[in-house]
Amino acid sequence: MATQIDRHGVQKSLGAGAQLVEVLPAKEYATEHIPDAINIPLKTLGRETARQLDSERPVIVYCHDYQ
């Protein structure tokens, strides 16, 4: 099960090379997102789309809030 991380942990992890993924739809991502995050909407998340991620580095996923 994925580990939960807070904002401060995100900042620290990004500085250490973690990858940040917003899983909201593309339109919401385009409107506003966290800098350096890439967009892989949950609906499209699969083996193909996940190839843009490095499986050897930490991945942090987020959406809008506690949804």
Added chain:
Amino acid sequence: MSARAASRLETLGFRQVYRYQPGKADWFAAGLPREGQEAHTPRVADIARREVPTCRIDERVDAVQNHMREGAWDVCVVVDEQRVVLGLVHAETLDVDPATPVEQVMQSSPVTFRPNLRVRQAPDYLKTQRTPRALVTTSDGFLVGLLRVEDVEGQRAHAGSQLPPGSGAAKTQPDSHIPTRFPRRFPPDSHPVSEWGTSGTRSGEVCHQTNGHLEGKPGSMSALRARATV
């Protein structure tokens, strides 16, 4: 949603998967940089008066009056040693014994807005709260500055002659001297806000200091999903 995404990634072989469950709402409410089409939409943090005087809760009324007199202010923000807001003192409440502790005259739950509240939304929120001013604080309670209705109106008038917000993709950029990674807590006696830089670099949402966090328009479904913030 992030839970399902994280689980899916794990099934795909990713071993170091983390969930940032509070999501970008939390990030923006902390006043951290944002990117995208709406990144340069003016936010209340951009026009908040950062020079608003502050005092400690154990100060006396006469000391607070001195703070306020220096800049002809009619309010003073009570903060702790980490600059977390504890209350607000109004000039009209200071007609008491000069030795009175600030704690006895301060408003303990002043209205606060998040830094990323859009300036165009601020008038409605101020009207709803029936106040001509509000404090801008991060989701951690740190003071950003004082938002005054006249500053909101001035900015909106100025914005009328500018390009419409959201007219293209953009990324907020902190000044070069501004740290892009923030410490968990600001050190005592620091003034984090003053280090945060200038217009367009920060973001925020709206809340009331003690009642909860509001998102979206007052009365909207998202606003009704109030959450404790401090």
